[in-house]
Amino acid sequence: MRILITxxxxxxxxxxxxxxxxxxxxxxxxGAASKLTELVLFxxxxxxxxxxxxxxxxxxxxxxxxDLLVHACAPRIDAVFHLASVVSAGAEADFDLGMRVNVxxxxxxxxxxxxxxxxxxxxxxxxxxxxxxxxxxxxLDTTAPTPQSSYGTQKxxxxxxxxxxxxxxxxxxxxxxxxxxxxxxxxxxxxxxxxMSSIIREPLEGKPAVCPVPPETxxxxxxxxxxxxxxxxAMELRGSAWGWNRILNGPGITVSVTQxxxxxxxxxxxxxxxxxxxxxxxxxxxxxxxxxxxFTTERADRLGFEGDAGIDAIIRAFLRxxx
Amino acid sequence: MRILITxxxxxxxxxxxxxxxxxxxxxxxxGAASKLTELVLFxxxxxxxxxxxxxxxxxxxxxxxxDLLVHACAPRIDAVFHLASVVSAGAEADFDLGMRVNVxxxxxxxxxxxxxxxxxxxxxxxxxxxxxxxxxxxxLDTTAPTPQSSYGTQKxxxxxxxxxxxxxxxxxxxxxxxxxxxxxxxxxxxxxxxxMSSIIREPLEGKPAVCPVPPETxxxxxxxxxxxxxxxxAMELRGSAWGWNRILNGPGITVSVTQxxxxxxxxxxxxxxxxxxxxxxxxxxxxxxxxxxxFTTERADRLGFEGDAGIDAIIRAFLRxxx
Numbered sequence: 001m002r003i004l005i006t007x008x009x010x011x012x013x014x015x016x017x018x019x020x021x022x023x024x025x026x027x028x029x030x031g032a033a034s035k036l037t038e039l040v041l042f043x044x045x046x047x048x049x050x051x052x053x054x055x056x057x058x059x060x061x062x063x064x065x066x067d068l069l070v071h072a073c074a075p076r077i078d079a080v081f082h083l084a085s086v087v088s089a090g091a092e093a094d095f096d097l098g099m100r101v102n103v104x105x106x107x108x109x110x111x112x113x114x115x116x117x118x119x120x121x122x123x124x125x126x127x128x129x130x131x132x133x134x135x136x137x138x139x140l141d142t143t144a145p146t147p148q149s150s151y152g153t154q155k156x157x158x159x160x161x162x163x164x165x166x167x168x169x170x171x172x173x174x175x176x177x178x179x180x181x182x183x184x185x186x187x188x189x190x191x192x193x194x195x196m197s198s199i200i201r202e203p204l205e206g207k208p209a210v211c212p213v214p215p216e217t218x219x220x221x222x223x224x225x226x227x228x229x230x231x232x233x234a235m236e237l238r239g240s241a242w243g244w245n246r247i248l249n250g251p252g253i254t255v256s257v258t259q260x261x262x263x264x265x266x267x268x269x270x271x272x273x274x275x276x277x278x279x280x281x282x283x284x285x286x287x288x289x290x291x292x293x294x295f296t297t298e299r300a301d302r303l304g305f306e307g308d309a310g311i312d313a314i315i316r317a318f319l320r321x322x323x
Numbered sequence: 324m325r326i327l328i329t330x331x332x333x334x335x336x337x338x339x340x341x342x343x344x345x346x347x348x349x350x351x352x353x354g355a356a357s358k359l360t361e362l363v364l365f366x367x368x369x370x371x372x373x374x375x376x377x378x379x380x381x382x383x384x385x386x387x388x389x390d391l392l393v394h395a396c397a398p399r400i401d402a403v404f405h406l407a408s409v410v411s412a413g414a415e416a417d418f419d420l421g422m423r424v425n426v427x428x429x430x431x432x433x434x435x436x437x438x439x440x441x442x443x444x445x446x447x448x449x450x451x452x453x454x455x456x457x458x459x460x461x462x463l464d465t466t467a468p469t470p471q472s473s474y475g476t477q478k479x480x481x482x483x484x485x486x487x488x489x490x491x492x493x494x495x496x497x498x499x500x501x502x503x504x505x506x507x508x509x510x511x512x513x514x515x516x517x518x519m520s521s522i523i524r525e526p527l528e529g530k531p532a533v534c535p536v537p538p539e540t541x542x543x544x545x546x547x548x549x550x551x552x553x554x555x556x557a558m559e560l561r562g563s564a565w566g567w568n569r570i571l572n573g574p575g576i577t578v579s580v581t582q583x584x585x586x587x588x589x590x591x592x593x594x595x596x597x598x599x600x601x602x603x604x605x606x607x608x609x610x611x612x613x614x615x616x617x618f619t620t621e622r623a624d625r626l627g628f629e630g631d632a633g634i635d636a637i638i639r640a641f642l643r644x645x646x
Contacts, residue, residue: 144467
């Protein structure tokens with residue numbers, strides 16, 4: 001079995017690649033794992049400390065380069081994880097870049113799947129940025145997407161395309177709206193949600209961190225491990241389990257800044273918490289406050305997707321993986 | 324004021340053009356109608372019996388031809404009615420054509436609006452084809468779109484783009500999901516909904532008609548007059564009345580085939596009804612039964628959009644306009 005991961009050089013892409021190699025493939029039917037023969041990681045560029053493995057092939061380039069994509073996927077691809085995108089603040093700062101990569105680039109990847117002779121499975125990472133505006137207190141599986149960012153708009157367009165390509169029999173698609181991933185390792189990226197990782201990660205590394213929102217601010221989050229598990233589970237479920245609706249809200253937990261700092265104190269003591277300084281940034285606050293923080297995820301629960309146990313467990317898992 | 328109508332050669336486009344000429348323009352503020360100086364009708368082709376008026380300019384071509392669109396809109400455009408699209412059965416039969424025209428072509432029209440120095444108003448005709456699958460009994464203003472056709476998918480993508488272009492300050496956009504238009508004049512088009520017009524229009528003209536669905540089949544409909552009124556009202560409302568949510572379900576009425584035939588009998592006698600033959604077509608039935616037939620349109624009602632009084636009034640209006 002040959003698997004493509006777009007955005008394969010990113011944090012989640014690399015984690016997903018490691019998980020797939022450790023499992024040796026994906027189980028398209030219960031108990032029937034197809035052996036992984038090649039894992040193609042496609043991205044604009046790759047960091048030097050990338051995963052090296054005999055089954056992994058790296059292809060660096062632009063998703064708008066259809067020929068390169070076709071070449072990367074030859075002679076065939078059985079499954080696609082489409083993770084690549086311009087992130088939230090990036091798509092907001094450069095509207096045309098977001099449209100090109102997140103819509104036109106995605107259409108190229110969908111066409112790769114469509115051209116395969118055997119219906120490939122296709123997992124798309126969508127986002128809670130699908131929701132915004134005057135939201136209900138709790139987002140349900142049936143709540144209409146109302147994105148309030150270009151990134152969210154482009155993600156919802158991607159969901160619609162995956163759904164229609166699936167209905168047409170071009171691919172066997174599945175979309176998971178991932179919660180905000182916390183704790184991200186490394187340096188902050190351009191995501192407005194980055195502070196929730198920073199206020200945990202930096203103090204644990206003995207560094208200062210800035211929190212740009214008030215302590216009572218809540219966020220709907222999932223750990224990197226659970227996010228990777230969700231993507232693999234989305235891929236392994238039978239199409240009949242998904243049914244006609246190929247979009248779901250992935251399970252997360254609702255955590256406030258106060259709760260995150262309390263968990264940090266329980267894990268690393270009060271000196272860690274004292275490294276966090278509050279300094280409001282109204283631009284970031286405005287974006288973060290537009291996001292939904294409470295969901296019911298009945299459909300995901302019924303289909304066997306699993307969220308995190310709590311913020312303490314998330315912090316402990318981060319320490320283990322960092323250590 | 325200069326107004327662009329894409330799909331200006333179509334049935335609704337021509338009706339809308341006549342209505343705009345009769346009004347002399349659109350009122351951007353209550354009581355302050357801007358005088359219409361030029362009405363640009365853009366379409367692939369125009370019928371010989373098209374509306375002729377000194378204020379009307381016809382431009383025939385492809386929406387994918389960006390230069391032609393720019394040329395058609397020079398020196399400036401104050402308002403755009405974007406009606407042009409590949410219709411439902413057409414977009415289903417030729418997926419790539421639907422994507423090119425309904426998505427890429429629409430993006431060209433949106434870019435025309437974005438390039439204007441003064442924020443242009445932009446009305447987009449969306450459709451009840453936004454909904455399908457396992458629907459609630461009554462579609463609410465907050466019901467999530469779940470299109471089950473490529474046409475519906477492309478219409479929802481258009482709504483998302485209009486919303487995001489509006490949020491970004493590129494255009495002042497408004498989307499109205501129109502009910503199925505009944506009675507359409509002329510010959511059937513490729514729309515699966517065409518029979519509801521046929522079973523009224525043909526008998527009134529003394530011709531036979533075929534109904535491909537059972538008598539109890541219901542449809543959510545609006546007359547051509549109300550559809551045109553809705554588009555003009557959508558354009559004339561202030562942006563602040565629309566608020567951040569630029570998409571709404573237009574008002575319609577729910578009518579069954581049985582009710583339509585009873586109204587036909589009241590208007591034209593039993594011999595008219597006897598010209599309708601039932602001959603089931605499972606392909607059409609499947610598409611029609613996937614459409615929602617009941618809506619609450621509280622938001623449209625509150626904003627002053629008006630639906631039809633009933634099917635009898637729709638038939639009488641058709642007879643008046645045909646006569």
